[in-house]
Amino acid sequence: MSESKLSFFQTVVAFFDEAARLTSHSPLLLHQIRACNSVYEMNFPVKFGKDRYEIINAFRVQHSHHKVPVKGGIRYSEMVNEDEVKALAALMTYKCALVEVPYGGAKGGVRIEPRNYEPDQLERITRRYTTELVKKNFIGPGIDVPAPDYGTGAREMAWIFDTYSALNPGQIDAAGCVTGKPVEQGGVRGRTEATGRGVFYGIRHVLSYAEDMKKLGLSSGVEGKTVVIQGLGNAGYHCATSFYDAGAKIVAIAEYDGAIASPAGLDPREVQEHRKATESILNCPGSQNLNSSQDALEYECDILIPAALERQITGENAPRIKAKIVAEAANGPTTAEAEQILYQKGVMVVPDVYMNAGGVTVSYFEWLKSLSHVRFGRLSKRFEEASNLSILNTVERLTGQSLSDEEKSQVIRGADEIDLVNSGLEDTMINAYDNIREVMHSTEGVDTLRMAAFVLAIDRVAISYMQLGIFP
Numbered sequence: 001m002s003e004s005k006l007s008f009f010q011t012v013v014a015f016f017d018e019a020a021r022l023t024s025h026s027p028l029l030l031h032q033i034r035a036c037n038s039v040y041e042m043n044f045p046v047k048f049g050k051d052r053y054e055i056i057n058a059f060r061v062q063h064s065h066h067k068v069p070v071k072g073g074i075r076y077s078e079m080v081n082e083d084e085v086k087a088l089a090a091l092m093t094y095k096c097a098l099v100e101v102p103y104g105g106a107k108g109g110v111r112i113e114p115r116n117y118e119p120d121q122l123e124r125i126t127r128r129y130t131t132e133l134v135k136k137n138f139i140g141p142g143i144d145v146p147a148p149d150y151g152t153g154a155r156e157m158a159w160i161f162d163t164y165s166a167l168n169p170g171q172i173d174a175a176g177c178v179t180g181k182p183v184e185q186g187g188v189r190g191r192t193e194a195t196g197r198g199v200f201y202g203i204r205h206v207l208s209y210a211e212d213m214k215k216l217g218l219s220s221g222v223e224g225k226t227v228v229i230q231g232l233g234n235a236g237y238h239c240a241t242s243f244y245d246a247g248a249k250i251v252a253i254a255e256y257d258g259a260i261a262s263p264a265g266l267d268p269r270e271v272q273e274h275r276k277a278t279e280s281i282l283n284c285p286g287s288q289n290l291n292s293s294q295d296a297l298e299y300e301c302d303i304l305i306p307a308a309l310e311r312q313i314t315g316e317n318a319p320r321i322k323a324k325i326v327a328e329a330a331n332g333p334t335t336a337e338a339e340q341i342l343y344q345k346g347v348m349v350v351p352d353v354y355m356n357a358g359g360v361t362v363s364y365f366e367w368l369k370s371l372s373h374v375r376f377g378r379l380s381k382r383f384e385e386a387s388n389l390s391i392l393n394t395v396e397r398l399t400g401q402s403l404s405d406e407e408k409s410q411v412i413r414g415a416d417e418i419d420l421v422n423s424g425l426e427d428t429m430i431n432a433y434d435n436i437r438e439v440m441h442s443t444e445g446v447d448t449l450r451m452a453a454f455v456l457a458i459d460r461v462a463i464s465y466m467q468l469g470i471f472p
């Protein structure tokens with residue numbers, strides 16, 4: 001079978017197998033890691049009107065129980081199918097291992113086009129889906145913890161939390177059954193922006209290695225880099241604003257209905273405003289429309305960020321990609337065949353399993369908050385400020401110099417929840433990249449970041465299984 005015929009799950013397995021050959025684990029252990037542990041398909045009726053029912057097809061896949069709970073988003077899309085959910089669940093296992101969050105991988109999917117439903121209909125579907133998960137013990141703070149994904153957001157997570165709580169009265173840790181909740185309902189500040197910000201922190205760190213950038217013909221640093229973003233959803237939008245604010249030039253943006261470009265650079269906030277007003281990014285003032293969404297992928301730029309769905313860069317269009325770096329904000333945007341072509345062209349692909357792990361990283365922080373029942377910074381903020389103030393007063397007294405009120409308030413400021421979340425996210429993205437890069441440079445036969453990421457993830461999952469005493 002040629003690689004382009006591989007399904008999404010088969011593509012993930014192909015990447016896994018290629019990396020697994022470079023490890024020393026037993027075939028049995030590798031088999032256990034590779035396979036999806038539990039696949040749950042459901043079909044349930046939802047009543048929308050007096051005589052109107054629909055049968056909804058949905059899934060939850062738990063890929064690996066080497067650590068529990070398992071974790072992963074829930075996707076609402078017409079393209080949802082078993083193979084896709086299995087692939088996404090497997091990617092979650094490797095992603096969690098890479099950013100060292102203590103979960104196995106899982107994923108959910110509901111096969112609907114959310115644009116075709118009213119909010120109250122979506123609520124009914126979400127609540128019924130949650131009930132199905134509860135019935136089979138597929139959700140819970142210590143069992144399986146869903147989160148947002150393509151087509152879902154904080155609103156859906158609030159419905160899931162409420163349904164779960166109603167079915168588990170008195171469960172004190174119920175808020176830990178789902179992440180990505182609205183802040184008013186136990187969510188954590190910064191979760192919505194986390195995937196996009198994580199992509200930014202990761203790429204900024206990638207760009208800081210001057211010797212790696214030299215090989216690509218790029219200077220180090222974000223400022224002045226040209227960026228193309230495919231998908232102005234949650235990940236793509238916050239990624240775009242982070243790059244824009246850091247001085248990068250967003251030269252093209254693609255959405256499902258078309259793409260726009262501007263060599264002078266687009267302001268993503270303006271594009272978003274235009275889209276809210278007209279329901280499309282097309283015809284945004286100061287930009288030109290491209291012929292198709294696909295054209296944006298082939299647009300001249302330093303960094304291409306696919307932030308939409310899987311299988312966007314294929315054997316067909318990979319030869320025409322002009323970017324020097326492909327930053328996979330989406331899951332599975334590059335097929336195995338395209339990966340080969342990009343490698344031969346000298347393009348650096350920063351793989352999804354690392355690149356978009358900011359979402360689950362901040363989900364982990366939210367889960368900790370839900371279980372500890374206290375806002376980050378609540379116990380320490382005032383104490384930190386008082387300590388900083390007394391140090392500052394001492395320095396001022398000893399030096400005879402004093403700061404302006406504005407400088408003073410900046411120096412003494414204690415960390416709020418958002419500061420701690422962003423700092424934890426930044427630290428996680430930096431450490432994970434350094435670990436992956438180290439494996440790439442130190443492991444014989446590993447010559448791409450994706451292979452390095454898979455080797456590292458497989459090693460970490462294997463160690464967990466061995467610690468459980470199941471495998472020698």
Ligand code: GLU
Pocket residue numbers: 071072073074095145146147148149150179331356357359360361363
């Ligand atoms: N859906 C996101 C992902 O694919 C987030 C998962 C989570 O936060 O659990 O990584």
